[in-house]
Amino acid sequence: MNQDTIHSTRAAGPAAGASEPTGAQQDASQEQWGERYAHTLMNTFGPPRRVLVRGQGADVWDADGNHYTDLLAGLAVHALGHANPVVTQAITEQLGTLGHISNLFASPTQIALGEKLLDLATRLAPAHTPARVFFANSGTEANEAAFKLSRLTGRGKIVAMQGSFHGRTMGALAITSNEHYRAPFEPLPGEIVWVPYGDAGALANAVDETVAAVVMEPIQGENGVVEPPDSYLPAAREITGRYGALLWIDEVQTGLGRCGEWFAHQRLGIVPDVITVAKGLGNGYPIGACIALNEAAELFGPGQHGTTFGGNPVACAAGLAVLGYMADHDLLSHVRQLGEHLARSVMALGDPRISGVRGQGLLRGIVLRDPVGVAVADLALEAGWIINAPRPGVLRIAPPLIITAEQLDAFVAVLPSLLDRARAQS
Structure with missing residues (x-):
């Protein structure tokens, strides 16, 4: 299967087809949005980790213009990525x-x-x-x-x-x-x-x-x-x-x-x-x-x-x-292939702080030997990666199903450094 066909809608950067922020999205910084949020929304979720204003494929940007690769897909929601043109048109x-x-x-x-x-x-x-x-x-x-x-x-x-x-x-x-x-x-x-x-x-x-x-x-x-x-x-x-x-x-x-x-x-x-x-x-x-x-x-x-x-x-x-x-786009085959690729790549790191990878397809849990998952997820966000830790010793990876092997490989490459920083903080 030609991955270029699957990912033809993914932006290469902020200017590659992604709509620019308009109206209310432009008139405040992330800090200002956070203050307004605190005075407006019921406190059911705590402070938002970021205020996001736009996305394209597996890429999102916050109110200050910072870029992130979304490996959580809105908690497994954006199966086809953000702003998918086929869904938008429909x-x-x-x-x-x-x-x-x-x-x-x-x-x-x-x-x-x-x-x-x-x-x-x-x-x-x-x-x-x-x-x-x-x-x-x-x-x-x-x-x-x-x-x-x-x-x-x-x-x-x-x-x-x-x-x-x-x-x-x-x-x-x-x-x-x-x-x-x-x-x-x-x-x-x-x-x-x-x-x-x-x-x-x-x-x-x-x-x-x-x-x-x-x-x-x-x-x-x-x-x-x-x-x-x-x-x-x-x-x-x-x-x-x-x-x-x-x-x-x-x-x-x-x-x-x-x-x-x-x-x-x-x-x-x-x-x-x-x-x-x-x-x-x-x-x-x-x-x-x-x-x-x-x-x-x-x-x-x-x-x-x-x-x-x-x-x-x-x-x-x-x-x-x-x-x-x-x-x-035969996404089921793509998901199976990339899920196995991600699991193999993580284990190929040979990092003793990682005990295994659980799950199927593109719902994966990277199992850590120490309960530093929340710290790793926070550090990943600072470095431009959106993941989460549903349990203290597990990192959940649930990206858009249109994710590329290159995007997953880039995350795997930085994972050891995130674990280093998390250990240094503990």
Whole structure:
């Protein structure tokens, strides 16, 4: 595959096709923007690390004109990079034609995107498998829809994974294991049973005829890019099938090419009952989806769930553009190749401070022997690289799927110096 074709939209520098800051973007420094932020926005995230004003491909610039290579893609959202012209054109044309219609009506883009997602979700299923999609605006909303769907089985118990992250709204939070997120808002809805992620025996002991659904991520991104054994998801499929419980796979971060498959669970040959997606589907335009297969596809009836903005024509046009671009440019192969290249390159450093690289495709966790991940991420930002540390000893790399080997190699080359500086600070 010709990488120049994939990356033809990537800017070589600030003046290479990227739009210049306009209006409010020009009238303040980063420090001034930070002060205005502190007086304006609710303090849910703390001070912003930078105020970013524009981007192109995997490049972004802040309000002071500093350049960064984005290896986090807005937390795995910008699958096709910033300001992708194909997605921008699709959004612009749709918004200029029909922007919003409410859930009282349908649009061709909504129907076409639903058909495309169902086609991808049922690739491994028997022919004519029933399947339906509900469109939402985010991953947490997609998971809220799945949570409600599970109640319509007539059962109330959900088995969730230790180390999981499914969102911040009340239902999604109820199946998110981080006590720091959960404790201030308890009691949370539902009867939730927690089991160790990746332990098939513990899962088998937890599931019986009272369980509505088992929910899990194929790879736990927020827990530090943690993978279960390859046998785990197939075991979960067998266990849930044995007791008539739904197998609910949260693909919000892992799906739609991020791990080198349309859905990460498909690498293991299983067919879930419920799949939730978001993030990369809109390349920055808010959209999420709850996909249900087999009997689960028929559980919702009129009036049992809804959303004003979900499935609006513009969001669905963005989704169609993203999926079309991925297919046209064979991005799945590109992601698999570059993911393996990144893992090999990191390990080829032979740095004793790095113990391994986890993950699939372009969702990778560089595992450190010491808990200096936050310091390394901060130093990387100062040096012009956007990454994060979901756990103290793990660096998460989730770049745009159009990233080049040269960009990844440049980061790998500076990684030892970042580790040096982090150790000097400790």
